Amino acid sequence: MGQSVSDLPSRLLRNLTAWRNAKAWRVAFSGGLDSTVLLHLLAHLAKHHSLPALSAIHIHHGLQAAADAWPAHCQSVCDALGVPLHVMRVTVQPGASLERAAREARYAAFASLTEAGDLFLTGQHRDDQAETLLFRLMRGAGVRGLSAMPAQRPLGQGVLLRPLLDVTRTELEAYARAHQLRWIEDPSNEDRQFSRNYLRHQVLPLLTARWPQAQASMARSAAHLREAQGLLDELAQLDLAQAVTPSEFSWLGLPSLELAPLTNLSAARQRNALSHWLEPLTRLPDTDHWSGWNDLCGAASDASPVWRLADGELHRSAGRVWWLSGGWLRAPAVSVEWPDPSTPLRLANNGRVMFSGQTPVGPLRIGYRQGGELMHLAGRGHRDLKRLLNERAVPGFVRGRLPLLFRGTELLAVANLPGLDGQGPDGWKLHWQPTDEDQGLR
Known part of the structure; x- marks a missing residue:
């Protein structure tokens, strides 16, 4: 790279210029080489520059006996640097990939601790970027995955930043030796059963022996792919603009898209637009699983x-x-019985219902469609509820959970459906607030 260890502080400060006015800087501190160097750099920069409040967070996974000693090591490092440390224990869910489960638990903890206006800093470097690219290439990732790690992304209520992505591990080791830093060597980092360790110890040394600039080239490729993904995101936004149309059922509070504008696109543009829309809601499907989208559209x-x-x-x-x-x-x-209709009634797994206007005389209960219900409508006599729901094009998934108001066996009202939700403009109406939850946003 042609840059010396003495350049590291100025390079780091340059990468942090846009975040000098953040409320706080929080550092993910494992005690390993990368985070130890990052924390040392930041603590010393803080002595010479006006920076946000600095603190460190250590996540204790409890996956190996050696890790029990790490919080004490991290505390001693932080005490020497004058940086407050928060140690948080997490439970790693068992699964096929221990690496992935530990990462998900770790980042969920980071997100929970990152408040509005906070900048959360992690120590991944250029070698990590090359590993990530190779790892995802072996898994058949697309453009989004091969973009590798972004320099920044949202986290919790704040922002995650990786300010060392242009720094090599060799440079970090040189800095650590020059400043006589002590760090933890995680024994699991030598276990070649883990895919990333295999790439780090077996594959990358062979590649760099043949092509010394291999890691820099891979990082550059990842940057090109991030730019390509940015263009795909812009295309997705244009395509989604045609599908994000108003719905008469917007009161459901559910993310939805009009289907026809999507199905008019090519298959590749459909997948691109839908991936962009789904990304904040769920882990995205792999290539084979996309047949589910074709089945959905073709039914x-x-x-x-x-x-x-x-x-x-x-x-x-x-x-x-x-x-x-x-x-x-x-x-x-x-x-469920509704003993006091003057107050809202909370429904198990289904939000709550309430009245506006004068409440009807009881005893009242809230039930759900079982089939065969009839409802008396002024001027129309008794009508089948299924037909009434069809007339209003009520989405199928809503029909079984629309609150129905009964007095005895008599169906008095269907929540939220005009003309079925109560007795005229001067009477009462039954209102349903479907959920108190944030709809699936990760």
Whole structure:
């Protein structure tokens, strides 16, 4: 790279210029080489520059006995630098990939600690970027995955920044030796069973022996791919603008898209637009799983197809696709009494209902459609509820959880549906607030 260890502080400060007015700088501090150098650099920069409040966060996964000593080591380093340390224990969920499960637990903890106006800093460097690119290449990743690690992205209520992505591990080691820093060597980093370790110890040394600039070249390729992904994101936004149309059921509070503008696009543009829309909602499907989208679009017009994804479901109904997650995937209780209609009634797995206007005389209960219900309408007599829902094009997934107001066996009202939700403009109306949850946003 042709730059010396003495350049590191100025290079780091340059990468942090845009964040000098952040509320706080929080550093992910494992105690390893990368985060030790990053924390040391920041602590010493803070002595000579006006910087935001600096603190460190150590995540204790509890996956190996050696890790029990690491919080004490991290505390001693932070005490010497005058940096406050927060140690947080996390539970790693068992699964096929321990690497991935530990990472997800770690970043969930980071997100929970990152407040509005905070900058969260991690120590990944250029060698890590090359590993990430190779790792994702071996998994058959697309443009988004091969973009590798972005220099910054949203995290919690703040922003995650990786300010050392243009620095090599060799430079970090040289800095650590020059300043006589002590760091933890995680024994698991030598375990070649882990894919990243295999790449680090077996593959990358062979590549750099043949092509000394291999890691710099891979980092440059990742940057090109990030630019390409940016163009694909712009195209997705243009395509989605045609599909993000108003719905008469916007009160459901669910993300939805009009289907026709999407199906008019080429298959590749459909996947690109939908991936962009789904990305904040769920882990994206792999290539093989995209057949679920084709099945959803190709199902018969009178069908209600569902595409199940990692963190929720995509439903097709009423000419739109709808994203359902959380409480929407849990069945509501069959029936519940409403002893005091003057106060809102909370429904299990289904939000709450309330009245406006004079409440009807009881005893009242809230139930759900079982089939065969009839409702008396002024001037129309008794009408089948299924037909009434069809007339209003109520999405199929809503029908089984629309709160129905009964007095005895008499169906008095269907929440939120004009003409069915109460007794005239001067009477009462039944209102349903479907959920109190944030709809699936990760």
